[in-house]
Amino acid sequence: MKRSNTKAILIGVLAAALVIVLSYFIGLRQGRAELEARQTEFQKQLQTLQQQASAAENRSLLLAARLDLYRTAMDLDQRNFGLANTHLQGSAARLSRVNPAAIGVDPAKLESVRRDIAGAGIKVADNLEEQRNRILVLLSQIEALEPAASGTK
Numbered sequence: 001m002k003r004s005n006t007k008a009i010l011i012g013v014l015a016a017a018l019v020i021v022l023s024y025f026i027g028l029r030q031g032r033a034e035l036e037a038r039q040t041e042f043q044k045q046l047q048t049l050q051q052q053a054s055a056a057e058n059r060s061l062l063l064a065a066r067l068d069l070y071r072t073a074m075d076l077d078q079r080n081f082g083l084a085n086t087h088l089q090g091s092a093a094r095l096s097r098v099n100p101a102a103i104g105v106d107p108a109k110l111e112s113v114r115r116d117i118a119g120a121g122i123k124v125a126d127n128l129e130e131q132r133n134r135i136l137v138l139l140s141q142i143e144a145l146e147p148a149a150s151g152t153k
Helices: 002-077 081-096 107-118 129-150
Strands: none
Touching: 002 081, 002 129, 081 107, 081 129, 107 129
16 A cells, blocks of 8 residues: 555656646746737837837928028028028038938938038128028928928827
8 A cells, every 4th residue: 555655646746746847838938928929019119119219300300401591591681601601501411311211201302402402502792682582492492391291290
């Protein structure tokens, strides 16, 4: 009898150990599956946030380019040609850093506006109306790009 009791106890211990090991591996597998699912979800969220940040940065560059053109117009009104040229060049530089795909802007239109601004150049003159009007036309071209950009929020 002793031998059969010992054998029964040993079988019971082995069965319990087997159940514990199986439970451990089943739990480990479920935990890893849940971890992978969460990781995938967080990666999607991260990608979405990165796209939103990129779009915000590019919209900011577009707005800063507009601001530089407004400053150019104000500088012309004050006959400060050096600052007007500096702001004009700054506007073109900001537009060159805009990623049109990030904000839904037509790349050809953006490049056309950037080239127009880069080639505008402010000249010392008595009649500044023509130059000021040119700056205002450039402003309206940038503003025409923005509705497409703000529609991709």
